Amino acid sequence: MTFVHSIVRALRLAALLLAISFAAMTTLTGGPGLGAPALAQTGVETPMEEPSPGSGKVPGRSIGNASDAEIWRAVRHGLQGNVSLPDKQAGLLVQSEGEEWRSIRNGPVTKFGGWLLLGMVGVAALYFALRGRIPIKDGRSGIRVPRFTQTQRVVHWFTASLYVLLGLSGLIMLYGKHVLIPLFGPEVFGAIASAAMQGHNLFGPLFAFAIVALFFVFLEHNRFRWADVKWWLSLGGFVGGHPKCGFYNGGEKVWYWMAVALGLTIAVSGLLLDFPFILAAPQKLQIAHLVHNIAGVAIIAGGVGHIYLGTVGMDGALEAMTRGDVDANWAKEHHDLWYQETIAAQQTARQTVAQGAAAEVTT
Amino acid sequence: MTFLELTEGPLWYAASAIFVVGVLWRLAGIVRLGGPRDLSVPRASATAGAIKGIFLHMVPHGGFFSRTKFHFFAGYLFHLGLFVLVLFAAPHVLFIEERLLGFGWPALPRWGFILVAEATFAGLILLWLRRLTDPVMRQLSDGDDLAGTVLTFVALLTGCLALQESHDSLRALHMLSVEVLMVYFPFSRLMHAFTFAFSRAYTGASYGRRGVVP
Numbered sequence: 346m347t348f349v350h351s352i353v354r355a356l357r358l359a360a361l362l363l364a365i366s367f368a369a370m371t372t373l374t375g376g377p378g379l380g381a382p383a384l385a386q387t388g389v390e391t392p393m394e395e396p397s398p399g400s401g402k403v404p405g406r407s408i409g410n411a412s413d414a415e416i417w418r419a420v421r422h423g424l425q426g427n428v429s430l431p432d433k434q435a436g437l438l439v440q441s442e443g444e445e446w447r448s449i450r451n452g453p454v455t456k457f458g459g460w461l462l463l464g465m466v467g468v469a470a471l472y473f474a475l476r477g478r479i480p481i482k483d484g485r486s487g488i489r490v491p492r493f494t495q496t497q498r499v500v501h502w503f504t505a506s507l508y509v510l511l512g513l514s515g516l517i518m519l520y521g522k523h524v525l526i527p528l529f530g531p532e533v534f535g536a537i538a539s540a541a542m543q544g545h546n547l548f549g550p551l552f553a554f555a556i557v558a559l560f561f562v563f564l565e566h567n568r569f570r571w572a573d574v575k576w577w578l579s580l581g582g583f584v585g586g587h588p589k590c591g592f593y594n595g596g597e598k599v600w601y602w603m604a605v606a607l608g609l610t611i612a613v614s615g616l617l618l619d620f621p622f623i624l625a626a627p628q629k630l631q632i633a634h635l636v637h638n639i640a641g642v643a644i645i646a647g648g649v650g651h652i653y654l655g656t657v658g659m660d661g662a663l664e665a666m667t668r669g670d671v672d673a674n675w676a677k678e679h680h681d682l683w684y685q686e687t688i689a690a691q692q693t694a695r696q697t698v699a700q701g702a703a704a705e706v707t708t
Numbered sequence: 709m710t711f712l713e714l715t716e717g718p719l720w721y722a723a724s725a726i727f728v729v730g731v732l733w734r735l736a737g738i739v740r741l742g743g744p745r746d747l748s749v750p751r752a753s754a755t756a757g758a759i760k761g762i763f764l765h766m767v768p769h770g771g772f773f774s775r776t777k778f779h780f781f782a783g784y785l786f787h788l789g790l791f792v793l794v795l796f797a798a799p800h801v802l803f804i805e806e807r808l809l810g811f812g813w814p815a816l817p818r819w820g821f822i823l824v825a826e827a828t829f830a831g832l833i834l835l836w837l838r839r840l841t842d843p844v845m846r847q848l849s850d851g852d853d854l855a856g857t858v859l860t861f862v863a864l865l866t867g868c869l870a871l872q873e874s875h876d877s878l879r880a881l882h883m884l885s886v887e888v889l890m891v892y893f894p895f896s897r898l899m900h901a902f903t904f905a906f907s908r909a910y911t912g913a914s915y916g917r918r919g920v921v922p
Contacts, residue, residue: 495838495841495842498837498841499834499837499838499841502837502840502841503830503833503834503837506833533877535875536875536877536878539869539872539874539875539878540869540870540875540878541869542872543868543869543870543871543872544865544868544869546822547822547825547826547829547868547871548826548829550826551826551829551830554830667840667841669841
């Protein structure tokens, strides 16, 4: 009995050791043993029936049970289901075109827009470095010529102040993650971006009113004339001396029409984004957003040139919009046709007054 | 203590105290000035004239409207808008209920807030532009007008930028800008928010006493 018991105990011990070592190897390797290939790597092909799309079966020769991969793939590509909610858009779980919108917005729009903006600033800086502030050739005469009415100046500065607020907040939203996150970190940028978005949405509708007012208030004198073609052919005076020009030169007129067209585009697309229920479909909103971004970058880039020439670039220009009048020599040099018309009109008015006074004296 | 706790705690109480004491001190000073003694027999009630003066001068009369229509519209746009925003913006109603009075009232819906805020901003910018572009107004304006306008604009702007209510820092920034405005208020022309009634009543009373519609 003792011998038999000894053999049984030895076998039990061996079985226990074997069990422990098997368990340890299984835990460590996840398989029956070290070096043993996984079942899927054995090359054993399991014959399977080819599933039909949407059947819930995994396609191809793979191991596994029923799966919803095909359904999720379809959802990922914009499959719309049915919902009992009033908003049928809620049946769309993944709006796939959003990826395209995101890649265009974060790709070419951001990249080329950034180059355009930097390019405009660079050109203005280079021009200023080479030419400096353009002086009034004959100096100041001290005689003032009225140029803009108070209404025109109020509308101009109202639009300009909104342009600055909206431009800054728009640039923060478009380029903030590239510029501000490295400077301030993501948390501060989060607050700045939130503020920028609220400000942008708030001031946007006011800009729509402003741009319409700008269009009407400055329409007079901005119709193209033959003198504008000549102005452009001489590249604004770079070739063949200062060209003759009326109230506005060809460049100013192009800027006016560009600002109006881009401003209206921005206003309309912005209002559609402010009130998304109008377009409803996310794809249309994404197009509106891209149009808004492109037009926004373009008007900011154009504005760089306008602001440069209206402020530091040219002596005597800014006061036209701050005081409402300009120096006679500035008017003669830059807008000679308009200056002659103004002087002629003033002389006619004086003659009329003098004749009226003379008639009163004789009677 | 966080920045928000600082602006909603000690700074808020200090600014409120300066605002209340400062305004009362200025108003008491005006009242103490009194007026010249009038020994004549009054033809009509001075009190009625004062009340008429306050309300009749809310709109321009006669030929003044055509000359003042710009700042009449811009002025009402801004002042009414600011009044509505201060008292009926939802976060303000909540603040008043929790921190000041213990009770609140119905607040503006979000779309209403946005509409009123836009009108207020438009009014303030237009009024400031008029001040800058009108040669007479420009001569009359000084640093006090600039400071009052800028502080009001910043307080409005920071409030609107914090509209999403997702960042404490934006709320704190709004609180701080409002507190700076409150401290500046009693010592500036912003006091016209209270003194307009006194000046109109004074003029109205002196005319009313003579039996003339002010």
